[in-house]
Each structure stands twice: as C-alpha cells, then as structure tokens.
Amino acid sequence: MKTLSYQVPQSSLKQAVILENDELETTFIKGPLKGHPKTLIIIPAYNEEKNIGAVLEAIQQKAPGIPILVINDGSADRTESVARSHGANVISLPYNSGYGVALQTGFIYAARKNFAIVIQMDSDGQHDPKNVQELIKEVQKDGVDVVIGSRFLDSSSYKTSFARYAGIYIFGKIASIFCGQKVTDPTSGFQALKGRAIHFAASDHYPPDYPDADFIILMHRYGLKVKEIPVTMHASPDKESMHHGHKTIYYIFKMFLSIFVTVLRNVSKR
Amino acid sequence: MPPKIQIISILICIFLVAYVFELVRRKHLSEEYSMGWLITGTSMLALSVSEGLLKWVSELVGATLFTSTLFFFGLLFLMVICLHFSIRISALTNQVRKLTQSIGILDLEKKTLERQIKHPTWHSDSSNMEQL
Numbered sequence: 001m002k003t004l005s006y007q008v009p010q011s012s013l014k015q016a017v018i019l020e021n022d023e024l025e026t027t028f029i030k031g032p033l034k035g036h037p038k039t040l041i042i043i044p045a046y047n048e049e050k051n052i053g054a055v056l057e058a059i060q061q062k063a064p065g066i067p068i069l070v071i072n073d074g075s076a077d078r079t080e081s082v083a084r085s086h087g088a089n090v091i092s093l094p095y096n097s098g099y100g101v102a103l104q105t106g107f108i109y110a111a112r113k114n115f116a117i118v119i120q121m122d123s124d125g126q127h128d129p130k131n132v133q134e135l136i137k138e139v140q141k142d143g144v145d146v147v148i149g150s151r152f153l154d155s156s157s158y159k160t161s162f163a164r165y166a167g168i169y170i171f172g173k174i175a176s177i178f179c180g181q182k183v184t185d186p187t188s189g190f191q192a193l194k195g196r197a198i199h200f201a202a203s204d205h206y207p208p209d210y211p212d213a214d215f216i217i218l219m220h221r222y223g224l225k226v227k228e229i230p231v232t233m234h235a236s237p238d239k240e241s242m243h244h245g246h247k248t249i250y251y252i253f254k255m256f257l258s259i260f261v262t263v264l265r266n267v268s269k270r
Numbered sequence: 271m272p273p274k275i276q277i278i279s280i281l282i283c284i285f286l287v288a289y290v291f292e293l294v295r296r297k298h299l300s301e302e303y304s305m306g307w308l309i310t311g312t313s314m315l316a317l318s319v320s321e322g323l324l325k326w327v328s329e330l331v332g333a334t335l336f337t338s339t340l341f342f343f344g345l346l347f348l349m350v351i352c353l354h355f356s357i358r359i360s361a362l363t364n365q366v367r368k369l370t371q372s373i374g375i376l377d378l379e380k381k382t383l384e385r386q387i388k389h390p391t392w393h394s395d396s397s398n399m400e401q402l
Contacts, residue, residue, distance in 0.1 A: 071374070089382075091374040097367065105371040112375070208367055 037116040042106030045123035046073040056086040063132035073102040100208045111202040118193045127190040131231040135192035145197040145224040149190035149231030171213040179220040186213035214258035221267045271336040283315035310347035
C-alpha cells in the first residue's frame with residue numbers, strides 16, 4: 001500500500017488569524033507570483049445546470065489551463081454533475097446558503113491552497129471569459145490587489161433596467177467618495193484578487209450575504225488597492241438578477257447600513 | 271392595585287418561574303437562556319407581591335397607574351430577551367456558515383484523496399484536479 005503524504009489543512013480559525021500575520025502572507029505572495037502565478041477561477045452556482053456547461057467550455061477555450069472551482073450552492077438540479085463532467089472541481093454546500101457564502105467558500109479554499117490569484121465569475125454566462133486574461137494581467141501588476149471588471153467602462157452599452165442602473169450608480173458614487181477613486185460598477189461579480197486580498201476575502205471581514213460596495217470600501221480601508229478595467233457583460237439569459245423582487249428593499253437597506261458600519265468599524269491598515 | 275389583577279399577576283409569575291425551572295430540569299431549556307426568563311419572572315413577582323415596591327417604582331418612572339408599571343417592565347424585559355435572542359441567532363448563523371463552508375471544502379478534499387488512492391497514477395489529462 002502506498003503511503004500518502006497529506007498535509008492537514010489549516011483550520012478556518014487559523015485563516016482568520018493569518019490576516020494579522022504579515023510575515024506569512026508576504027512570504028507566500030513573493031513565491032508563486034514570480035514566473036507562473038497559481039491561479040484559480042471560482043464560480044458560485046445555484047441551479048445552473050442549463051448554463052454552467054457552456055460557461056465552463058467557454059472559459060476552457062478562452063482561458064485554457066486555469067483550474068476552475070465551481071461552488072454548488074445547494075442546487076436542486078444537476079449543477080454538480082454537469083460541472084464535474086466539464087472538468088471543473090466542485091465544492092457542494094449541503095444546502096443553499098446564498099451567493100456570498102458560496103463565493104467566500106471559494107476564497108477560503110484558495111487561501112488554504114495558497115493560490116496567488118483568484119478570479120471570481122458568475123455561472124449564468126453574464127461574464128465573457130475573454131476578459132479573464134486581462135484581469136490576470138492587470139492584477140499581477142505591482143500596487144494592485146483587486147481588479148474589478150466594470151460593465152460601464154466598456155464602450156458597448158450594457159442594457160439593464162433603470163432601477164438597477166440607478167442602484168449601481170448611487171452605490172458606485174458612495175464607494176467612489178469613500179475610496180477616493182472612481183468606482184463605476186461595485187456590484188460586479190467579475191473580479192480578480194491577489195495574495196492578501198484573497199486572505200482578506202476568506203476572513204471574517206467578508207460580508208457574507210451580498211459582497212458589494214461595502215466590501216470595496218472595506219478593502220480600501222484595509223489598504224488594498226482596487227482597480228477597475230472595462231469588461232464585456234451580457235445580459236443574463238433566463239435568470240432574474242439577485243437584486244430583483246422583494247429582495248431589492250432589503251438589499252438597499254443592507255447596503256446603506258453595511259457601508260455606514262463599515263466606515264465606523266476599525267480595520268487595521270497595513 | 272385592584273386585588274384581582276394582583277392575584278392574576280402573582281399566579282402568572284409563579285407559573286412562569288416554576289415552568290422555567292421544570293424546563294431546565296428536563297434539559298429542554300439551557301441554563302443560559304433560562305436566566306432572562308427567571309430574572310423577568312422573579313422581578314415581576316416581586317413587583318406584584320409588594321405594593322410598596324410597586325408604588326416606589328411607579329413614582330420613579332412616573333406611571334400614574336400601578337398596572338402600567340407592570341406592563342412597562344414586562345415589555346422591557348421581553349425586549350431585552352428578544353435582543354439577546356437576535357444576538358445569539360446572529361452568532362449561530364455565523365457558526366453554521368463556517369461549518370457549511372468547511373464541510374464543502376472537506377468533502378472536495380476527501381473526494382480528491384479517494385481518487386488518488388484508487389488511481390495512484392492518475393493525472394490531470396481530462397480534469398484539472400491535480401493542479402489544485
């Protein structure tokens with residue numbers, strides 16, 4: 001029988017502590033970022049058996065060789081097996097926990113496995129994988145920790161409802177004020193994070209329901225450099241946005257409250 | 271205070287305290303959560319039994335009716351208990367979230383290990399599992 005050398009992963013408690021330990025972080029950032037950065041694409045998915053296959057194929061075509069991790073958020077359909085059969089790794093949460101929780105699971109995994117760069121994408125085909133390489137290229141630059149793909153910096157106009165646009169605009173403006181830089185698309189789920197930012201997203205600071213403008217402000221206050229680049233976004237085919245319906249009011253309330261307490265909260269800057 | 275409402279109030283308080291004790295004895299209620307209820311029950315009981323105390327407290331909060339003092343403190347205690355519950359629920363939600371995430375990650379790692387044991391020479395031709 002072959003003996004397996006298996007390293008026991010750090011407990012999630014340690015993940016929270018790791019933020020304070022600058023030495024640990026810097027030693028691992030320097031390593032993998034030189035030469036070939038260890039990159040992971042994370043995709044939270046909830047009942048996406050129809051779209052996830054095409055999305056994974058498109059990613060493998062336009063950004064080949066990058067491992068993909070799908071976080072199946074307690075789907076009732078065949079999301080898990082479709083994703084697996086398309087060559088992705090799948091973390092299945094035992095029940096539906098929400099977009100933010102699923103996404104953070106990906107960050108915790110990436111932090112444990114010492115990935116240098118994490119790309120987060122949506123599972124509904126909204127994000128064009130042709131931008132993945134640009135995000136990686138941009139996030140690798142010095143002095144950049146997070147790159148946000150903005151649909152509003154692109155010349156091709158992204159079609160969306162007025163209410164949604166108004167919401168994004170207002171929270172973008174608020175984020176711009178607190179970050180002291182232009183933020184046009186705080187709701188974008190198409191982002192690239194590097195090193196420290198990954199550990200920050202894996203920590204308890206992460207807002208677990210809708211990571212949004214509040215998290216961008218929080219990252220800025222923590223001393224992480226956020227940059228926006230234009231990306232192409234397609235209107236999602238058959239699914240309603242998570243900000244629609246009765247959740248809208250809660251979303252607006254939560255975002256204002258969250259930004260308010262984020263600004264009051266004490267975050268240690270580096 | 272009219273004797274009727276006083277008797278009813280005393281009975282309710284005695285019942286509440288006795289019931290909470292019984293629930294703790296049967297381990298249907300943990301000691302932590304029984305605290306709030308016992309404090310509420312005994313304080314309300316004290317206010318109901320001693321008219322002097324009720325009068326003093328009523329004058330303190332500026333209530334003209336003794337019964338409104340009882341209602342006021344009853345509501346106040348319930349608010350504190352509810353807030354305590356909200357705090358506990360938030361903490362529990364947080365813990366459940368972390369557990370959920372850990373279970374998901376552990377499950378993927380377990381499956382990866384199982385595959386490696388079954389196919390020691392397995393490589394990432396069709397899948398990218400090896401790179402993770």
